[in-house]
Amino acid sequence: MTLEDLIVKKEIEDLLYIYCRAMDRVDDDLALSVWHEDGTLQYFDRPVQTIRQFLAYSSPARLTLKSHTHAIVNILTKVDGDMAYSESYGISLGQQVPNDGVVIDDIYSGRYLDRWSKRDGKWGLEHRKYIPESYAKTQSPEAWSGGRAAGGIIPPIAKRDRTDPSYAFFAGVRLEDGVPRQD
Secondary structure, three states, X not given: OOXXXXXXXXXXXXXXXXXXXXXXXXXXXXXHOOEEEEEEEEEOOOOOXXXXXXXHHHHHHHHOEEEEEEEEXXXXXXXXXXXXXXXXXXXXXXXXXXXXXXXXXXXXEEEEEEEEEEEOOEEEEEEEEEEEEEEEEEEEEHHHOOOEXXXXXXXXXXXXXXXXXXXXXXXXXXXXXXXXXXX
């Protein structure tokens, strides 16, 4: 393995993490930055579609959730010049808005089989195939959904858009208690 291969693997790893962030913050522009313009994907047994087609219905659906979290692990990448292939395991949790005092968590796990290419100096996804592995649904009282801890209420800090504190943080803005500092 060459140093260049290691650099490519790290770039692809970062793009996978950016994808997770984009899905959880419902940031379509960020999601599009991971794909080439003509990139495609196939989730479950649905037809192959472009990333723009996928975002057109998945982003509004994710906005209806109370929270959404993706995690990527076990990333294996094979680099072959300006092409690369990766398999990564993904776990996502979508928490529905409480209904009648009950919170429902949908937990998906599966694998992403991704074909990457380098075009005009930029790595991007050409095609993704998502292979589901498992699904679970849990129900719990609303008070257990991140609302109470150590006898007190946890204020909602995470946001589902560009007002999330992480955007200010990565822009170099100082944060206090997860909130941009007011100078």
